[in-house]
Amino acid sequence: MRTLILGGTREARELADIASGERGFEIVSSLAGRVREPVLPVGEVRVGGFGGVEGLRTWLADNGIEAVVDATHPFAGGITANAATAAASLGLPVLHLRRPGWTEREGDRWIRVPDLVLAAEAAAALGKRVFLTIGRQGVAAFAASDAWFLIRAIDPPDGAVPKNHELLLARGPFSVAEEAALLKERGIDVMVTKDSGGALTEAKLTAARTLGVPVVMIDRPPLPEGAVQVETVAAAWDWLRARRGSGR
Known part of the structure; x- marks a missing residue:
């Protein structure tokens, strides 16, 4: 299953590492290119923007992508919204992987x-x-x-x-x-x-x-309405394997 991971986070790199070593998966990781010397994930990597929703939609179709995992930074609201819209227009499953936010503790101000x-x-x-x-x-x-x-x-x-x-x-x-x-x-x-x-x-x-x-x-920007979200790499990997097993 050819999968696009929108990355730039530790979680995205961990997921790419796991999935790239699994038979039946072909992973492409995409980085925004805003950091001069990014830490690169395992496997195929593309760097740079897509050109908005239409650019991303075209790229997904042209590259035979079958599933999208948005594992970008929790504040990367633009690409998150674009991914949800572009994937939906093509009928592709999309998952948003977001680590939990911080919780205020006693003594915090x-x-x-x-x-x-x-x-x-x-x-x-x-x-x-x-x-x-x-x-x-x-x-x-x-x-x-x-x-x-x-x-x-x-x-x-x-x-x-x-x-x-x-x-x-x-x-x-x-x-x-x-x-x-x-x-x-x-x-x-x-x-x-x-x-x-x-x-x-x-x-x-x-x-x-x-x-x-x-x-x-x-505070974080909200995810798109109806978004499917998980908080851990393990849960994202379970979701990917389920998509492969179901044929979508």
């Missing part, structure tokens, strides 16, 4: 917001030294702020940045001790992050809890 604009407003009300850990996209929403920002990303941000900032280019994971030291050294009094979920980047939240630093937590 979280302020949940639905988008970047409200995140910028909340951060401005909470502190003057902000740790911005949302990746390189969306930084422009904070550009008008007078606060000082520590911006951490793998690659430099797109568009405008706050006038008072330090850019820290680094790829995790980071330990709790490393995150706590960073917060202390930079005098951080508020953190802004996305509810990406997963253990690999959770250390910053533990450090913030320990130091009493408030966290502005940006």
Whole structure:
């Protein structure tokens, strides 16, 4: 069964690794190409956009894809919506693999917001030294702020940045001790992050809890209506094997 995995996440790489070694599966992984040196999955890989819904629909048809697994980042709302629409137009099964979001614990000081604009407003009300850990996209929403920002990303941000900032280019994971030291050294009094979920980047939240630093937590965009969703690689693999066994 020729399957497209829309990837860029650890879960996508794990699924590609499992499925590529299984008889009866032909896996193509697709990466958006927004990271200069991405960690590549096992097997066939394509990099770059599809050109919207119609471009993706054409690509799926031309490449004989029989199933789609959307294992992109929880905040990659555009490609998620496009995948659901394009697959439905061709009658293809599509699964959305999303790791669980983070859960607030005792001692956390979280302020949940639905988008970047409200995140910028909340951060401005909470502190003057902000740790911005949302990746390189969306930084422009904070550009008008007078606060000082520590911006951490793998690659430099797109568009405008706050006038008072330090850019820290680094790829995790980071330990709790490393995150706590960073917060202390930079005098951080508020953190802004996305509810990406997963253990690999959770250390910053533990450090913030320990130091009493408030966290502005940006909620995930909703999945398309009627979307089939699983939270683990094992569940996604079960779904793929069931599709192969049923002939779709």
